[in-house]
Amino acid sequence: MTRPNQPPLKPPFDDPGNRPPSQRFEDVVARLFSACGFAVKREVPFPSGQARYRTDLVVQVRGVSSAIEIKAPRSRTPNLKDLERAAIMVANAREQLNADHAVLIISLRRETIEAHEAIFKDITLLCLDDLFSAALEHDLAILNELVDITRELNSGLADFDRRTDISPAPPPLRIDALRTKPAPRHASPPPPETQGHRLAEELLEITPGRSTKPQKLSSGRAAAVSWRLYEIIAEECFQYLFGTDLTNWQRQDHVGGKDKRFDALAKVSGDDVFSRSLIEDFRTRYVLFEFKNYGVKLKPNVLHVTEKYLFPTAMRSTAIILSPLGFHPDSREAARGAMRDAGKLILDVTSDDLATMLRAKDEGNAAGARFEPLLDAFLLDLGR
DSSP states (O other): OOOTTOOOOSSOOOSGGGSOHHHHHHHHHHHHHHHTTOEEEEEEEOOTTSTTOEEEEEEEETTEEEEEEEEOOSBSSOOHHHHHHHHHHHHHHHHHTTOSEEEEEESSOGGGTGGGGGGGTTSEEEOHHHHHHHHHHHOHHHHHHHHHHHHHHHHTTTOTTOOOOOSOOSSOOOGGGGGSOOOOOOSOOOOOOOHHHHHHHHHHHSOSSOOSSEEOOTTOOOOEEHHHHHHHHHHHHHHHHHGGGEEEEEEEEESSSTTOEEEEEEEEOOOBHHHHIIIIISOOSEEEEEEOOOSSOBOHHHHHHHHTTOBGGGTBOEEEEEESSOBOHHHHHHHHHHHHHHOOEEEEEEHHHHHHHHHHHHTTOOHHHHHHHHHHHHHHTOOO
């Protein structure tokens, strides 16, 4: 699910061939349902009152409709909390859109999540096994695309030579189950998660700049000067966003002297592609965060200060800098220089970027999948 009229995270992927595998996975699933004889609608918004949400697909055949959410986790082991959020969201989509079925499609083999299927009660769970079975029966070209996308997802986890097993797990759950109406339901689903939306609203309400006058937010949070309020809320945002992928948070400590202080530091603990890239490719176990509530784009001097806090030999070579307006073009060049010359990774995240990620988190989307395009764009833009 995505929020209507929400601008995409930079960079945009105008060429379908350059889109992330998770987005192409959604495209292929939509085509598979069409090949199976279903009428398919994409990005269907909830009715008024809940219009902040959309469901990925609504499919219909012979008067039976299904609301569908599609997730492509970028880890070997699924984040159960994210999957639970996604299950609650698609159950609400069924209620809001008056659909017969609520379907969650996951790009994992059923064997990886079968021990946790209790969290998917009252919804239909379709896994790779089921998609392979349907594609094998209806469209071999789609089957080949599913295999290619699965291989690409695996390659991000260093499984470059891993053979993609297309044999269905016995017995495969047939998509044909969505052609008939289900048994009556007796309970309404719990409401969708809203913590990310609340944090996003607070973050965007803060006035940029270093005013000394306390600011009171409409949420009722205790008033504070805007720059301090920005630091407090930003840390809460990242803790919610990354969950167990970043742990052991430390806030505002001194590094190598009382005049040198970072805003927050966290340990990389996840097994998703983004976490593994930080650990294996950038030799970092700790990520440093800086929260700069400036009313202008960040100049290179801000990055030079942050760079002093990074020590690749101590496995702390990565920083994420959050600000309302992002980096000045000269600062982007400074970040590229830090990467080329010292192997220090400094990522630029704006308040709008973070707000988009927080809303997506409420819908069961992992933070790492959102940071991958930012990392890819930075590395692809790196020159001499």
